[in-house]
Amino acid sequence: xxxxxxxxxxxxxxxxxxxxxxxxxxxxxxxxxxxxxxxxxxxxxxxxxxxxxxxxxxxxxxxxxxxxxxxxxxxxxxxxxxxxxxxxxxxxxxxxxxxxxxxxxxxxxxxxxxxxxxxxxxxxxxxxxxxxxxxxxxxxxxxxxxxxxxxxxxxxxxxxxxxxxxxxxxxxxxxxxxxxxxxxxxxxxxxxxxxxxxxxxxxxxxxxxxxxxxxxxxxxxxxxxxxxxxxxxxx
Numbered sequence: 428x429x430x431x432x433x434x435x436x437x438x439x440x441x442x443x444x445x446x447x448x449x450x451x452x453x454x455x456x457x458x459x460x461x462x463x464x465x466x467x468x469x470x471x472x473x474x475x476x477x478x479x480x481x482x483x484x485x486x487x488x489x490x491x492x493x494x495x496x497x498x499x500x501x502x503x504x505x506x507x508x509x510x511x512x513x514x515x516x517x518x519x520x521x522x523x524x525x526x527x528x529x530x531x532x533x534x535x536x537x538x539x540x541x542x543x544x545x546x547x548x549x550x551x552x553x554x555x556x557x558x559x560x561x562x563x564x565x566x567x568x569x570x571x572x573x574x575x576x577x578x579x580x581x582x583x584x585x586x587x588x589x590x591x592x593x594x595x596x597x598x599x600x601x602x603x604x605x606x607x608x609x610x611x612x613x614x615x616x617x618x619x620x621x622x623x624x625x626x627x628x629x630x631x632x633x634x635x636x637x638x639x640x641x642x643x644x645x646x647x648x649x650x651x652x653x654x655x656x657x658x659x660x661x662x
Contacts, residue, residue, distance in 0.1 A: 434500030437596050441507030444592070449585045451518070452577040459526050463574040466641040471523060472531045473634070474566065477559065479516035482509035485556075488549040492604070501600065508596060515586050522578055536634060550604045553597050558624050560597070561660055562631055563590050565652045569642025598660050617661065624657050 459467070482505070489505050492498070520530055564587060571583035605613065632639070632649055639649050 434498060434504050437504040438500055438507065440592065441504060441511065444511070444589065445507070449581060449588070451581045451585065453521070453525075455577040457576045457578070459574060459576060463576075463641075464526070464528075466573055466637045467570060468528055470566070470635045470638045471519060471528065471570070473534050473536065474563070475516055475519040475523060476531055476534055478512050478519065480509070480512065482506075482512075485509065485549075485552055488552055492549045496603075498603075504596065508593065511589050511593070515589070518582055518585075522576075522582060525578070526576075536630060550601065553601050553604075554620060554623075557594065557597050557601070557660055558620075558627055558657070560590055560593050561624075561657045562627070562653055564594075564656060565644070565649060566631075566635065566638065569639045569644050572643055573638050573641035594656075594660050601661075620661055621657075624654075628653055 486502070486505065486509075489502055493502055523530060567583040567587045567590070571580050571587075574580070605616070608616070628650060632646060636646075636649075644652070
């Protein structure tokens with residue numbers, strides 16, 4: 428896909444993507460095996476919960492950013508972005524219902540991420556979000572390979588296609604916010620982001636290693652895949 432450079436381009440992309448979704452095999456009768464269910468249940472529950480934010484805090488911070496910059500198209504694009512995240516949550520919940528996996532209403536790790544995103548300004552809101560989105564790319568790749576469910580595999584393909592563009596969308600805004608920062612300021616920011624992400628990776632591996640291992644990820648492969656994507660996203 429051609430690199431998108433303006434917020435209006437992102438509005439056009441999100442509208443087009445909404446109308447051109449991949450086909451999902453909702454009628455597939457495959458039932459997860461005992462081993463598959465054991466490997467993925469807790470992780471799918473947590474990721475489904477993490478995708479369902481209403482984005483109110485994000486929108487509030489974006490409105491303050493727009494008041495300073497006049498970047499009015501960003502708000503429309505952000506609403507469409509949030510709608511995509513909510514679609515992911517609904518689709519995962521639908522799959523879980525078909526497989527008799529209950530949704531959860533809270534999780535300690537999800538609560539910490541939400542708390543961090545509420546604590547700071549738009550820049551750090553995006554940093555925390557991007558860290559989660561980077562990890563989502565490897566998680567859904569592992570989840571795709573962890574079962575034989577065509578429904579789940581179709582969902583993973585769609586979510587992965589969306590997430591790759593989400594990284595570009597939010598990282599572009601982050602670069603705009605940081606445009607006038609000094610070289611020293613950028614270096615210090617980068618150090619803080621890398622330290623934060625290293626901690627996040629350890630937490631994620633501890634909580635979701637069953638899915639990653641079922642999907643063919645060793646800890647080394649998990650670390651390098653996430654770290655390399657993080658480096659590309661935050662440059």
